[in-house]
Amino acid sequence: MPRAYIGVDVGTTSTRAGVFDEAGTLLATARHPIRIWHEAGDIVEQSSEDIWQACAKSVRAAMAEAAIAPGSIGGIGFDATCSLVVLDPQGEPLTVSTSGEAQRNVIVWMDHRATAEARLINETEDAVLRYVGGSISPEMEMPKLLWLKRHLRASFDAAGHFFDLADYLTWRATGALQRSTCTVTCKWNYLAHDGGGWSAPFFKRIGLSDFVAEKYARIGTEIVAPGTRLGEGLTPAAAVELGLPQGTPVGASLIDAHAGGIGAIGGRDGAGGPSDVGDRLAYIMGTSACIMATTKEPCFVPGVWGPYYSGMVPEFWLNEGGQSAAGAAIDHLLKSHPGHGEASAAARSEGLDLIDFLERRIIARAGGASRAALLARDVHVLPEFIGNRSPYADPDTRAVIAGLDLDTDIAAMERLFVAGLCGLAYGLAEVIEAFAAHGVRSSIMIMGGGASRSPLVRQIMADTTGLTVALPQTKEPVLLGAAMLGAVAGGAYASIGETMAKMSALGRKSEPTAPDMAAFHARKREVYKLLRELDRGSRAAMRSVARG
Numbered sequence: 393m394p395r396a397y398i399g400v401d402v403g404t405t406s407t408r409a410g411v412f413d414e415a416g417t418l419l420a421t422a423r424h425p426i427r428i429w430h431e432a433g434d435i436v437e438q439s440s441e442d443i444w445q446a447c448a449k450s451v452r453a454a455m456a457e458a459a460i461a462p463g464s465i466g467g468i469g470f471d472a473t474c475s476l477v478v479l480d481p482q483g484e485p486l487t488v489s490t491s492g493e494a495q496r497n498v499i500v501w502m503d504h505r506a507t508a509e510a511r512l513i514n515e516t517e518d519a520v521l522r523y524v525g526g527s528i529s530p531e532m533e534m535p536k537l538l539w540l541k542r543h544l545r546a547s548f549d550a551a552g553h554f555f556d557l558a559d560y561l562t563w564r565a566t567g568a569l570q571r572s573t574c575t576v577t578c579k580w581n582y583l584a585h586d587g588g589g590w591s592a593p594f595f596k597r598i599g600l601s602d603f604v605a606e607k608y609a610r611i612g613t614e615i616v617a618p619g620t621r622l623g624e625g626l627t628p629a630a631a632v633e634l635g636l637p638q639g640t641p642v643g644a645s646l647i648d649a650h651a652g653g654i655g656a657i658g659g660r661d662g663a664g665g666p667s668d669v670g671d672r673l674a675y676i677m678g679t680s681a682c683i684m685a686t687t688k689e690p691c692f693v694p695g696v697w698g699p700y701y702s703g704m705v706p707e708f709w710l711n712e713g714g715q716s717a718a719g720a721a722i723d724h725l726l727k728s729h730p731g732h733g734e735a736s737a738a739a740r741s742e743g744l745d746l747i748d749f750l751e752r753r754i755i756a757r758a759g760g761a762s763r764a765a766l767l768a769r770d771v772h773v774l775p776e777f778i779g780n781r782s783p784y785a786d787p788d789t790r791a792v793i794a795g796l797d798l799d800t801d802i803a804a805m806e807r808l809f810v811a812g813l814c815g816l817a818y819g820l821a822e823v824i825e826a827f828a829a830h831g832v833r834s835s836i837m838i839m840g841g842g843a844s845r846s847p848l849v850r851q852i853m854a855d856t857t858g859l860t861v862a863l864p865q866t867k868e869p870v871l872l873g874a875a876m877l878g879a880v881a882g883g884a885y886a887s888i889g890e891t892m893a894k895m896s897a898l899g900r901k902s903e904p905t906a907p908d909m910a911a912f913h914a915r916k917r918e919v920y921k922l923l924r925e926l927d928r929g930s931r932a933a934m935r936s937v938a939r940g
């Protein structure tokens with residue numbers, strides 16, 4: 393019987409499941425929303441139970457659509473945002489919320505409550521920090537764990553397990569406590585190279601010696617490569633919930649952006665066969681954006697997370713730059729514009745999503761995706777609403793918008809939208825330039841994530857960076873990356889490397905266009921730099937003034 397593989401992706405806003413055949417062809421997908429609590433003070437929380445139930449519903453819906461026998465599933469893999477899950481010793485949720493609600497047991501990656509703790513950790517200048525670009529981010533797990541210890545001691549002490557969300561999902565599916573090299577290397581300061589492991593001096597220095605004393609029992613004692621077959625496969629309970637046979641192989645997980653990277657960068661390019669992953673950047677743009685480079689030797693790029701050994705492609709190093717708010721910044725710009733109500737109603741009447749509606753109008757009016765950027769000639773956006781991840785590693789950066797007028801119509805909203813995309817593209821270009829300055833050079837960038845479907849986004853990114861921007865052949869590279877984990881766990885392929893070559897391929901490409909657009913973007917980037925200086929200068933000017 394031909395085998396199929398399931399990938400489950402937990403993004404910030406929803407869970408999705410995809411069923412793929414052994415060649416990587418997508419047979420069916422389904423999506424389910426997840427709950428999220430936002431509170432003042434950069435608090436963003438979720439519920440691991442809600443997320444697991446949403447995963448189960450997505451898998452069952454995708455299987456119903458694929459209309460294949462559950463017994464034909466040869467393996468399943470999971471990816472998720474890098475959020476922190478807290479459970480008691482019996483595996484029940486423990487609150488991370490000052491509300492005390494047990495169901496709120498996930499500190500979401502974008503929650504910046506631990507900015508002060510990140511600063512304290514950075515002040516130690518511990519050698520481990522070299523492997524996160526020289527500066528830990530409040531989006532990583534150690535600052536969050538330190539926050540819990542300092543501010544919610546009861547939960548910190550009562551916890552039996554601290555998981556990255558992707559590892560929680562495999563634990564929930566199989567009962568196995570192994571963690572993936574991807575999660576712990578990229579988010580937990582674990583060193584996967586040269587027998588590094590957990591660093592006891594680091595934990596002692598940052599005030600988390602608890603983990604050393606308890607021999608890392610709550611954060612993971614066994615670290616395995618993504619795709620490693622876990623436990624005895626699906627437990628009886630998980631099998632019932634997912635509607636799959638007990639014992640279905642489950643592979644160790646990846647973080648969501650990294651699943652997108654695996655699903656995107658290793659594909660065949662036409663007849664040219666498998667390619668050099670070192671020449672290919674992955675840009676995964678959803679709520680946030682991650683720009684990832686793969687190298688044979690470690691490259692230290694200040695302000696860019698990594699280098700992480702086996703953080704994404706096994707036995708390669710990973711540099712991971714990023715933008716904390718990407719799609720989230722665009723969503724926010726659109727929602728806060730006075731034309732939002734009118735534009736949403738017009739989009740609905742055409743049966744389109746708001747962004748698709750705007751894009752069609754913009755591209756038609758401008759006479760192409762490349763020239764659409766000209767609409768943003770006089771509006772400029774530094775879209776860093778929740779800080780700069782890379783290359784400045786400054787979580788206190790905030791957005792700046794210049795060139796607003798009193799226009800409230802849809803055309804004004806379009807200008808702001810395009811200006812926001814240009815701002816994101818200039819942020820991306822800064823990361824790519826930081827890569828290049830430290831020896832990480834690539835000629836092609838492969839895009840995944842929700843925003844990659846947009847021809848406007850791809851063209852602006854190509855024109856701004858000067859790189860060829862390619863899509864993977866599959867329209868769901870993140871789900872494919874997760875399904876590849878299932879294929880490796882199920883024994884269809886021997887390694888992630890082989891799986892990438894067999895299950896994926898490159899698709900459509902956008903080339904950088906006319907030199908006049910390059911000149912336009914170069915000029916507009918100068919304004920972008922002014923906005924960055926304005927943000928820095930205004931924060932510096934107000935630093936000595938007490939908060940109201």
Ligand SMILES: Nc1ncnc2c1ncn2[C@@H]1O[C@H](COP(=O)(O)OP(=O)(O)O)[C@@H](O)[C@H]1O
Nearest residue numbers: 403404405406678679719720722841842843846
């Ligand atoms: N054309 C576009 N331009 C910019 N952002 C877009 C575009 N299309 C979708 N997005 C953004 O992508 C995000 C959704 O992507 P997705 O990968 O599904 O998110 P996540 O996995 O983070 O939940 C939303 O913030 C949405 O606004």
Ligand SMILES: O=C(CO)[C@H](O)[C@H](O)COP(=O)(O)O
Nearest residue numbers: 403404473474649678679680
């Ligand atoms: O930090 C990340 C990866 O290292 C991701 O950006 C984070 O997990 C959120 O992902 P998404 O934007 O797809 O919801």
